[in-house]
Amino acid sequence: MSFSMFRLCGFQILLVIHLAMCQNFGNLHLTGPLKDMNFSVPEGSGVRLIYQFTAEPPAVSFRATGEKDGLLDIVPKTGVLYLNGSLDWETKTKYSLQVESLDEEGQRVKGPYTIIVFVEDINDNPPEFDQLKYTGVVRQNSRPGKPFMYVHATDRDDPSTPHAQLTYSILHHFPNPYSQMLFQINNVTGAISPSMTGSYYLDPQKQDTFTLVVTVKDMAGLTMNAFTSSADVIITVKESLWKAPPTIHIQENSTRDHPVNISQVHSNEPDAIYELFVKEQLPRLPFSVNQNGVIYVTEPLDREKKDTYLFFVIAKDKEGELVDKPLQISVIVEDINDNPPVCQKALTVLEVQENEDAGNYIGTVSATDMDQKDTLNSRLQFKIESQVPAVPANDLFFIQQDTGILQLISRSLNKRIASSYSLKVLVTDAVFQTICDVQIHVIDINDQIPIFEKSDYQNVTVAEDLPVGTVILEIQATDADEPLTGSSYIVYEVKEGDPNKTFIIETDPETNRGFIKINKALDFETAQVYNLVIHATNPEPLVPGVQYNSSSITVFKVFLTNVDEPPVFSREAYTAEAFENIPVNTLVMTVEAYDPEGDTVRYSLEGDVKKWLRIDSSTGKIYTASLLDREQKQAYEVQVVASESNNVAQKSKATFVINLKDVNDNPPRLATNGALFFCHPLSGGERTLIQATDDDEQMFYSTFTFSLKDDTDTRNNWEISKINSTHAYLSPKHTNFDEKVYNVPVIINDNGRPPLEGEINLEVNVCKCSSEKSCFIAVQRERSWPSAGQAIGILLGVLLLIGCIIASVFFHMKYKEKDQKKSHQEDAKDQAELHSLAK
Missing domain, CATH: 2.60.40.60 (Cadherins)
Incomplete structure (x- = not known):
């Protein structure tokens, strides 16, 4: 094999490796001669290479015509048939192209050949409900799992494939007041029924309409790639037969034969078994229910022992499981007049002055009735049955019939004739009556004024920090009227020198001794001396012709001594707002405090754990000391301390909170x-x-x-x-x-x-x-991922190494350097062609 042939082979290997890395061919053949061919490509597959036709000389390029539709084409120089977009099976199921090879002058060499690209269907049709909106009705307390309506959807994909296998579910539930849904759906049939929670809590009085968003998925709902559609289901809740009766009223102490039928309930389930239970602890529940749902009261009731009953009726099936939620039964026991009036006191003791005017109020006779309040059964009326002694007349007193208020009829009392009277007062309701005893003491008239033992109690010196309630002076006045009566009891009052009620005076009822106490906190800086004028009076009015005089007046002075007090802030707490990115040394707040004694105040901070703030010790101005961060602390709180310059132990604290406002300083x-x-x-x-x-x-x-x-x-x-x-x-x-x-x-x-x-x-x-x-x-x-250039470089290096090994077998060593240089040049050309192919 020549080295040139080896380079051509290497380029083809490189092309195959490159195409295998960058494209998904499935089981397609990669390259071959031009001929009639069929290909199958899934719809929506995107840009991809389909096939490469090899050119047979003198052919140097290729041309494709036909149903390209802007999606299919061929690279003229390389013969690569490629897909330039996404196919849609529903739009077109196949594409027919004619491909031919051309020589350098553009004349046809071979073809045209028919190339058919079949589009494979994928799951690209979402399921569709047969209605845009469904409506249904469910009865309150329906049994869980019992369908009351259905939804149905279809899918245009092949029903014999998972593409059209549908699964139903409930996506949303409006409103959804409980942690679990009130309704459930069969994922295969689309049957909607109450859940266990819904069976228990559905109540048209609370919510009579619900909206469910029901979804349907294809692919049997087993993959994230399944399509989903949804529809609204409007459900109306209607009342069931199983409902609590209105509040039951039963008259107390009934003489009828018991048990007595008082109400009846009906379950939605036939053959339900009824039972009663009560949450509160009772010695015995005086009610029962039979298996027809009839509720009985089993004995007479007493309103004064218990005026209301709350218990529950439950319905169970034969297995003992609840078929309906418990019903609350309310029973009110109605009152009858079965209780007599009762005197509030065994003996009512009252006082009246012997010179009391006719019509004056003496006192009130009080009585109660255990029958129901504000009814005729508990309405009480009063009448004087007898007066002992009957001197100087037998009708000296009058009692208001409906209030029990006693009044004097005429001004005819005389302690020397009778010092006390005993009255029998008849108290009646509509059925019963009771006698209440009343004793009226005739007391001496108030013809003596209180007299102070001293007209001037001189001076009292107290420190300004004495606590409220401290007694600073005891005073004494006497009264010659009858002891332990309103005529001799002494009331002390500061009449002058204390407009702010800084002091109060309490009286010992046995000795009439007065105790002057601090009523409000003292302040040397506000008032240093009090000149007090105190009057002594009786609660009973003086008789005509007798008047209070200087004997019932005393005076004294209260001197306050200064105590070193800590500084006082103008406010107990300070609040500021700032953006978290404000610069360091930004002024955020100024606090103010003063020293009651006029000393210079110094400021400091406590609790500044993040060192975000600093304070000017002289002015109270608070600045940022470092960069703030809302993500660390949104509301940053410190204590501001104000102390005296000459006595740092005298200090006060106020709270300072800076609320940080956010800025966008954190990347997502x-x-x-x-x-x-x-x-x-x-x-x-x-x-x-x-x-x-x-x-x-x-x-x-x-x-x-x-x-x-x-x-x-x-x-x-x-x-x-x-x-x-x-x-x-x-x-x-x-x-x-x-x-x-x-x-x-x-x-x-x-x-x-x-x-x-x-x-x-x-x-x-x-x-x-x-x-x-x-x-x-x-x-x-x-x-790390190598770049495209690096990947090609690595492949070229591998090929170069292989080329060197093969060349060493076939060629002489003296031609090695020259051939390697030429190899590099041709490999660079191959790399450029690959880049062109990838475009």
């Missing part, structure tokens, strides 16, 4: 880092889902765009298609992949201002898969 990334895989060998149409996310706030990553890095290998092998704002599909563009790990560079852009871009090297395993569709062997990791 993949939501998961796990490797993806495709099962080897690929059959076509595979795709896998990828999801993008972003550490910035929602406004910056609500929409992502996906793309592949613009390099030859990535562009020839992969494609990416967007699904929504956060998801996309990654798909191989052909099936000719080796078993190994491919690095696919994916570029993701967010919609921030300005937008950011993230580049991710996505690892994709092409591997043999187990029956569970997962990789079961490790695959060789691809370090």
Whole structure:
């Protein structure tokens, strides 16, 4: 074999290797002479080479005519028949071409020959429902799994293939108030029925209409490549026979023969077994139910013991399983007048002054009735039955019939004639009556005023930090009226010198001693001296002609001593907002504090764990000390400390929170880092889902765009298609992949201002898969993809080595250097032809 023939053979080997690497031929023959031929190409297969016709001298080129339709053509110089787009079986099932070879003058050498390209059908027809919208009706409490309607879909693909094997499912459920769907669908028949949850919770009073989005998939739903269609199913929920009766009213203490029929329930299921149960603990449930659903009260009820009952009726089948949800039965026990009035006190004791005017209020007789409130059964009326002694008259007192309020009829009381009276008050309801005892004491008139033991209590000195409630002085006044009565009880009040009620005075009812207490926090800087004027009075009015005078007045002064107090902030908490990218040394807040004693205030920060802030110790201005990061901390909180310059132990704290607003400073990334895989060998149409996310706030990553890095290998092998704002599909563009790990560079852009871009090297395993569709062997990791030029260079190097070995056998060593140089030149020409072929 000559070296030139070897080079020609090497070029043909290189061409075959190149075509095998770059294209998917299936079982097609790669090259051959021009003749009538038939080819089968799957529809939608995209750009691909079909066949290469070899030229027989003097032919130097080829020409194709006929039904090319812009999709089929031939490379004139190389004779490569190729597909320039995607075929559609539904549009055209075959293409007929005429191919002929031409000499250098363009004259026909051979042909034309008929070349027929048959289009193979693939699963490219989605299933279709026979209705755009379905409606159905389901009864409340229907048994789970019992169909109440059907949906139906058809597929134009071959019904004898998986392409038309349909599977139904429920995609969405509106509304869906529970964690599980209320409805279910048979994936083969399209029968829709209530789920276990739906059978229990469906209630037209809560929701009478549901919308289901039902989907149908072809390919028996067993592959991600299956087509899906959907239809809305509108379901109306109607009431069932199984419903709770209205609230049942039963009169208490019934004398009828028990048990008594009070209601009845009906199950949707025939031959249901009824039972009662109650959640609360009762000594005994006074109700029962028979097997016809009739509910009985089994004994008389007492409203005063229990006025309402809540229990449940359940219906079971013979196996003891619930056939309906439990029904709540509400029973209200109605009142009858079966309780007499009861006096609130065994003896009601009241006081009245002997000079009391006619009509004045004396007191109230109180009684209760256990019968139902605000009904005639519990309405009480009062009447005075007797008065002892009956002097100076037997009708000195009057009681209001419906309120029990006692009043004096005339001004005729005299303690010397009678110091007390005993009344019998008759209290009645519509059926019963009760006697309540009342004792009225006649007390001395208030004709004596309180007299202070001192008219001036001099001075009291207290520190401003004494706590509220501290007693600072005790005072004493006396009253000569009858002890332990309203005429002798003394009420102390600060009349002058304390407009803000800083002090209060409490009285000991036994001794009438007054205790002056601090009522509000003292403040030396606000008031240093209080000149207090205190009056002593009685709760009972003085008799005409008697008046309070200076004997019922005392005075004293309260001096406050200053206490060193810590600084006071103008606010307890400060809040600011800032973008996270503001420069260092940006002013974000100014805090203010003052010292009550006028000392200079110094500021500092505590809790600045990230060292993001600094504060001017003199002015209280807070600046950024380093770059902020919202993704680390959205609300950053520190404590601002204000301390006295001369006494750092005197300090106060306030909270400062800076809320960081987001800027788009994080590029998008993949939501998961796990490797993806495709099962080897690929059959076509595979795709896998990828999801993008972003550490910035929602406004910056609500929409992502996906793309592949613009390099030859990535562009020839992969494609990416967007699904929504956060998801996309990654798909191989052909099936000719080796078993190994491919690095696919994916570029993701967010919609921030300005937008950011993230580049991710996505690892994709092409591997043999187990029956569970997962990789079961490790695959060789691809370090890097060589470029097209590098691949050709490697192949040329291999061929050169082979050429050197063969040439050493056939040629003399003195011609070796010359022949190698010539070989390089011809290999460069071959490389240029390959590039032209690939275009």
